[in-house]
Amino acid sequence: MVGELTTMSLKTDLRNIPLHELYEILLPVTIPASSPRSVFSNWAKTFFCTPLAVFEPQNEYQCEVILELARREGKVVRAAGVGHSPSDLACTNEFMLCTTHLNRVLTVDKEKRRVVAQAGITLHDLHIALAEHDLAMINLGSISDQTLAGIVTTASHGTGINYGVMSTHVISMTLLLADGSRVHCSRSERSDLFLATACGLGSTGLILNIELEVEAGFRLEEVFESRNFEDAVVNLRQIAQSAEHTRMFWFPAADKICVSTLNRTNKPKYIGGSWFYDSFVGYHVIQMLLFIGIWFRAFNNWAVLLASWLIVSGPSRVDDSHNVFNLDCRYLQHTTEWAIPYENAEPCIRELHKYFHEMLADPRERPHFPIEIRFSAPDDIWLSPSYNQQTCWIGIVQYKLYGFNVPYRRLFDGFESILARYQGRPHWAKSHKLGPEDFDRLYPRFGDFLQQLQEVDPAGLFRNEYMQRHFFGQPIDRRVFKKRK
8 A cells, every 4th residue: 555655665656656647646636727616715805826736635645746746847835724814825826735635633632632633624623523522722713714734834823911822732743845755843853843834834844744732621701891992001911911811802983992801611601692783783784884884984983883882792601612712703804913022012002092093084094893902922933923022912904895895905004014113023824015134133033944944945845925925035926816807
């Protein structure tokens, strides 16, 4: 059996296979050019690409064949999950490797609280598998649609002043390198490769398996509290430390911040709410108001006031951890998010307060809501936005109401310029304008990261357009994968 061959003999066999036979081996997992799935778009429908070939491998051998084919043809290979990144991070015009079928849980060790899963498993599916063993992820972000590899390679985060980004829960990883070799890395084995891969945007190799630290299954109680802006900012440190996980939803037009505190609890499940307020009003009515607000500004402000009231008037809830960590993203959206040193949070938020009130007074702008504020602990992952710093994350959105685009670039440009002045580091999954000179200044180990890339992928097999633009300063248009009208 091919799967029983040693890595060396498998590499030798692949090198001896004629080019046309490589294509034949991959034919069953190649998406036909006539299929709608041959065109890739991210979840928000803000970036699109038509790769030269799209593969959906079902096992590691097929992954190795794809890399061998790419080496022979001189093509880049870009691994893609569900495409939830609101940027062109997953896009390429060359080979795309979709991890759709690389989605199994391989081992679960309940005693040690560890799980090994394939990189393409979605967090939704991982939650189900963990729950069967009364286990759960330690921390989560706002959604669970992403793949495990996606959250790890972008250092995605939840919230909690004493909780690291989700990459900090990774114990070890198994990768296919650009030369086809299969390697295992951890903090004690090939540690440089591990620290580069844990937030490497998929540029160090194709991640096959991830060993993750988890904890015993738990429930969370979420409590909401409304504060006026000044009160919330003056007491920001106290609020951030008032619960295991604290997140804040800021509504500038209402001058209110809704504080959400989440703590582990043994209380029985209690899920409040109603269809009328949560779905009809909270989704449909607000979207309609925002849509009308494109032409009549007052409707935009009414939507803000209604949304802030709905959140703070909602009851507390107790549920399984992932159900409380996760939120409903509601609408397709443009979004950007930056991480700043925790000590810079108050002055930065105050400057943003002034900026958003200027935008609210500008008849050309329609700022949406909420501005989300979260926190994370320091870590040692080379390109993690929380590298060596306790972090405050600040993110904004502009919704694509009923799928229509809305103005966002001017608003986002001003927001990003303010965050940059406070030593901001952009969330890796989201669009930004920074290049290698900026990262060299922001990340002390950026040079080490590039050196690691040179060692494991000297020919740039995994360097798609995003990598070439942001890591290597190539003049590739940031809008190259925007849909042309």
